[in-house]
Amino acid sequence: MRDLWSDLPRAVATVSQALAAAVGLTDRGRPETGLRADPLRIGTDGTTPAVQRMVCGGRVVA
Numbered sequence: 805m806r807d808l809w810s811d812l813p814r815a816v817a818t819v820s821q822a823l824a825a826a827v828g829l830t831d832r833g834r835p836e837t838g839l840r841a842d843p844l845r846i847g848t849d850g851t852t853p854a855v856q857r858m859v860c861g862g863r864v865v866a
Contacts, residue, residue, distance in 0.1 A: 812846065812853055 817834075824833025832840040845857035858866040 815853065816844075816846070 821833040824830075835841065842858065842860045844855050844859075846853055847856045848854065855866065857864060
């Protein structure tokens with residue numbers, strides 16, 4: 805797991821694009837014009853990546 809988090813773009817793809825594809829959601833899971841998205845702002849808490857902000861339906865929810 806540590807190797808995954810050392811490459812943040814790969815980690816994000818793993819938990820978004822791969823998951824969406826696994827359940828057949830073709831309209832989300834990657835940043836692309838015209839697709840649905842609930843953006844996350846990810847930073848680090850020391851050395852550990854952490855979600856700092858989440859937007860859902862156009863509203864900041866976390």
